[in-house]
Amino acid sequence: MRNIMEDKKEKLYNTMGSEIADGFTCKPKNFDANKPIMHLKTQLFICTDERCGKAHKDKDIAATLRELIKEVNLSKGEDRIKVVRTGCFGACRFRSVANIYENTKVNGNLNNNGIWLKNIHQYDKEKWKRLFIALKENRSIDELEEFKQVPMSDPSFYK
Numbered sequence: 001m002r003n004i005m006e007d008k009k010e011k012l013y014n015t016m017g018s019e020i021a022d023g024f025t026c027k028p029k030n031f032d033a034n035k036p037i038m039h040l041k042t043q044l045f046i047c048t049d050e051r052c053g054k055a056h057k058d059k060d061i062a063a064t065l066r067e068l069i070k071e072v073n074l075s076k077g078e079d080r081i082k083v084v085r086t087g088c089f090g091a092c093r094f095r096s097v098a099n100i101y102e103n104t105k106v107n108g109n110l111n112n113n114g115i116w117l118k119n120i121h122q123y124d125k126e127k128w129k130r131l132f133i134a135l136k137e138n139r140s141i142d143e144l145e146e147f148k149q150v151p152m153s154d155p156s157f158y159k
């Protein structure tokens with residue numbers, strides 16, 4: 001005889017669309033070690049280490065950004081943007097810092113690969129959305145004045 005509570009238990013799915021194992025928040029119920037990771041066009045590395053993390057008013061900036069990405073329909077599909085938290089980049093004086101990685105092996109935009117954004121803790125939700133749309137549309141972030149970048153020294157400086 002089936003347990004009535006079991007029948008009523010709601011199935012949960014992780015962001016990859018896999019059913020979640022009981023007692024976990026993202027572990028798939030049916031583990032497949034060879035399942036490919038979900039395609040992404042753009043990956044945003046957000047520093048949430050000590051100094052950058054403190055600059056954010058938001059306790060979980062990565063979770064907030066994931067919600068915003070959903071709102072602009074870029075959480076899946078060929079233009080998917082993924083957000084990943086990172087430790088210190090060694091660029092704390094420009095906090096908060098984020099790095100844009102474009103998946104140039106598939107459909108990423110070479111022009112926007114390796115962009116370092118500074119002072120992202122000052123972005124409001126609308127500015128974040130403008131960034132996400134610009135990335136989707138392959139607009140050059142270098143030409144968009146509102147997204148200030150971390151300056152990087154020329155390699156010849158260290159010769």
Ligand code: FES
Pocket residue numbers: 047048049050051052053087088089090091092093095096097
């Ligand atoms: S804490 Fe973010 S760059 Fe150092």
